[in-house]
Amino acid sequence: MLAPLNNVVGSITRFALGSAFGRVLTIPLFFAAAYFVVALFIYYRGTYDPPTTQQIQFEEITTPLSAHTIFTEQPEVRSGLLVIDGVHRNDFSQNEIVSLLSSMANRGITVDIMGEPSIFGGFQGVNASERFAMLESKLRQAGSLAVIAPTEPYTQAERGLVRRFVEKGGRLLLIGDPTRGRRINTLSEEFGLSFQPGFLYNQVENDLNHRNIFVRDFFPDPVTEGLADVAFYTAGAIxxxxxxxxYTDGNTFSTIVEGVEPFYPLAKANQENVLAVGDLTFMVPPQNSILDNNRLIANIAEFLASSDRGFELSDFPYFFDGAADIVLGRSSLLELGAGLRRTLSEFQIDAEVRNSESPGNDLIFLGLYDDAVLVERYLGFAGIQVGETIRTPFAPDMDPQGGAIISLQVHDGRHILIVLADDLDDLANAADRLDSGKFRDVIVSDSIGIVVFPNAGKNDK
Structure with a gap:
């Protein structure tokens, strides 16, 4: 290192003695050389010697705590429909819930996602009146409903529809996310559930990030069956x-909600058929395969598929499940029976016109009041009497002339729909109302509709 330094000093000396100009620059050059020498001795640390590479044996390598797992199941296959809300500008994509959709398909459940995806992510908005009509129509046929991160509020009328659906036994899944839309409480609070603001975090134990928390404490329930460890990646409290x-451990906190008690990212309402989840990301691939996340998804799918909702007359024709027999009170009604069969076939309902009902099949009976004796026992179950007057439990007695009744009842697991009228014209009118949906205008109870045609207006039917 000194040889190059001597060369530098020699060069400066020769330059200084060689000319007058050189002598003028001698002093600044010597100061620069001195600075260089001092800096060289202060900052120079020699050459870099890399550390010895450690040899790690394969058997010493351990996987991280959030290891991917393989989950398999053989669920019971059944029929049903899950409706997923996408008409409240819901902030999710179909790709994010593909694990849930796959688990529902494994159970034979059809999935119908309402709304149109937006090119910017999420779903497009729909005006309130269209939303209500769409939701009302879909819930008539659904066994379960999933609402995920809506960014537009539920109206009072929409909340009423969902509440009525839940009261009939329909399953409701509510999924919130603290980083997405906060309008889910406009529906969840109808059932005593509140998604809290802020996300949960744990700085002591997490999956590489403080807001990727582990949950290991569960209360006994079919939804938590078989769970030991679940990882949530943007969870909020409920x-x-x-x-x-x-519930979370003592090292998990909320960014907004203060408290020392455990936080609950998974809960049910007072109604057993309403489930709330404070995180969506745990089911988004590849997080769905972490720890017991796939098992939790399967349990949620089983919760949705196990709906035992009841149906009302207004839900026609979706209460028919499997084969249905159309039985006529007399042969002159064959054309009406064939028309009703065509209507049902549009809804993929297998109905056949038969001379008599088959055990186990749903039944549709079309006839005149004089044919009521053929279904007298079913009318008796419904509290309907046909004679000189028509007597029903939910309306004043009516004159048989110029009218029709539509009755739905469930007997031995079968749905029995009976349509009776004074004459062929009135019966055809009642059948047309079933076809068009106008029968809902004359429903007087959950199971009975009464059509009255004044004699003066018969020519206008």
Whole structure:
């Protein structure tokens, strides 16, 4: 290192003694050389010697805590429909819920996602009146409903539709996400559930990030069956008037909600058929395969597929499940029976006109009041009497002339629909109302509709 330094000093000396100009620059050059020498000795640390590479044996390598797992199941296959809300500008994509969709398909459940995806992500908006009509129509046929991260509020009328659906036994899944739309409470609070603002985090134990939390404490429930460890990646807390299903440890906190008690990212309402989840990301691939996440998804799918909702007359024709027999009170009604069969076939309902009902099949009976004796026992179950007057449990007695009744009842697991009228014209009118949906205008109870045609207006039917 000194040889190059001597060369530099020698060069400066020769330059200084060689000319007058050189002598003028001698002093600045010597100062620069001195600075260089001092800096060289202060900052120079020699050459870099890399450390010895450690040899790690294969058997010493351990996988991270959030290892991917393989989950398989053989669920019971059944029929049913899951409707997923996408008409409230819901902030999710179909790709994010593909694991849930796959689990529902494994159970034979059809999935109908309402709304149109937006090119910017999520779903497009729909005006309130169209939303209500769409939701009302879909819930008539659904066994379960899933609402995920809506960014537009539910109206009072829409909340009423969903509440009525739940009261009939329909299953409701509510999924919130603290980083997405906060309008889910406009529906969840109808059932005593509140999704809290802010996300949960744990700085002591997490999956590479403080907001990727582990949940290991669960309350006994079919939804938590078989769970040991679940990873949530953007979870929020839920407050519920019903039972909590999972709770966090003492090192997990909320960014907004203060408290030292455990937080609940999974809960049910007071109604057993309403489930709330405070995170969507746990089911988004590849996070769905972390720890027991896929098992939780399967349990949620089983919750949705196990709906035992009841149907009302207004839900026609979706209460027919499997084969249905169309039985006529007399041969002159054959054309009406064939027309009703065509109507049902549009809804993929297998109906056949038969001379008599088959055990186990649903039944549709078309006849005149004089044919009521053929279904007298079913009318008796419904509290309907046909004679000189028509007597029903939910309306004043009516004159048989110029009218029709439509009755639905469930007997031994079968749906029995009976349509009776004074004459062929009135019966055809009642059948047309079933076809067009106008029968809903004359429903007087959950199971009975009464059509009255004044004699003066018969020519206008």
């Amino acid at each position: 407050r519920s008037a019903g039972p909590a299903l999972a």
